[in-house]
Amino acid sequence: MYNSKITGLGFYVPDNVVTNEDLTKFMDTSDEWIQERTGIKERRWIKDGSEDTSAVMGAKASRIAIERAGLTSKDIDFIVFATLSPDYYFPGCGVQIQNMLDMRTVGALDVRNQCSGFIYALSVADQFIKTGMYKNILVVGSEFHSGGLDKTTRGRGVSVIFGDGAGAVVLSRTEDNTKGILSSHLFSEGAHAEELTVLAPSIRHWVPEILEANDENDESYFPYMNGTFVFKHAVVRFSEAIMAGLETNNLQVSDINMLIPHQANLRISQFIQKKFRLQDDQIYNNIMKYGNTTAASVVIALTEAWEKGKIKDNDLVVLAAFGSGFTWGSVIMRW
Structure with missing residues (x-):
């Protein structure tokens, strides 16, 4: 295998x-x-x-x-x-x-x-x-x-x-x-798809409508986010995804050497850190410098943490993310 x-x-x-x-x-x-x-x-x-x-x-x-x-x-x-x-x-x-x-x-x-x-x-x-x-x-x-x-x-x-x-x-x-990805865990809840979305352009709202409307005030072309709603779900789903990975591998929160959360909002990361009682050297955040880079955020943070020597051989590294869809998940790996 x-x-x-x-x-x-x-x-x-x-x-x-x-x-x-x-x-x-x-x-x-x-x-x-x-x-x-x-x-x-x-x-x-x-x-x-x-x-x-x-x-x-x-x-x-x-x-x-x-x-x-x-x-x-x-x-x-x-x-x-x-x-x-x-x-x-x-x-x-x-x-x-x-x-x-x-x-x-x-x-x-x-x-x-x-x-x-x-x-x-x-x-x-x-x-x-x-x-x-x-x-x-x-x-x-x-x-x-x-x-x-x-x-x-x-x-x-x-x-x-x-x-x-x-x-x-x-x-x-x-x-x-004993090394590499131990397990991955993926979830979704489409009932909340329009709480964080871009509605257009889409096949239902396509080129002829765009050209006809030519309306600079049409907000459907810009990202919409129900911030409070998303935050409340994010802190719950982040925790669930992390625990699903740990339980699958018979691990405890105390076994985590480095948690790399999706850089959605520093307040979400701080909430998770406090909930799991992680020390500052057990979690890496760089949203302060780069903002939310969505699909790039976890891998940018992972790379930067590794470059700074914060991830070492045999460390247990946990990646976790939550976002539009809603979709969320985690990856557990032994470095």
């Missing part, structure tokens, strides 16, 4: 830093208001005219991950790309990555699970490796949020939260069943 382990990690964020103070120039907000509600101090937004897109950023992060794995793009057997902000409505970003990295004609799969996208993508890759189908899989999470946000006072409740960026890992086959 094969197991899978992360052999390479990388992330990329645009150079353009947008501080809370910068946002006050075009919306009625303040640094204090944003930090109090989200914990965010700044985020990265792609500059107008930049070459960066979700696929391009994903390719930049992937090159780093592949090099750190000691591989070349020709060694990758499969691609799983998670994003809610693809370059095109279709095709997905996975095939763009295959082309940008000059890979063999390997399969490419796109995952649309928003904030929990990387958890879902990693779990899919894990199963492909454990069944023996593939040896090295590139798993990418990338988001270009800034191009689709309502950057006015009307949209401040959502727009101040999100940032752009990408992360990638190479998941490789190993015969050591």
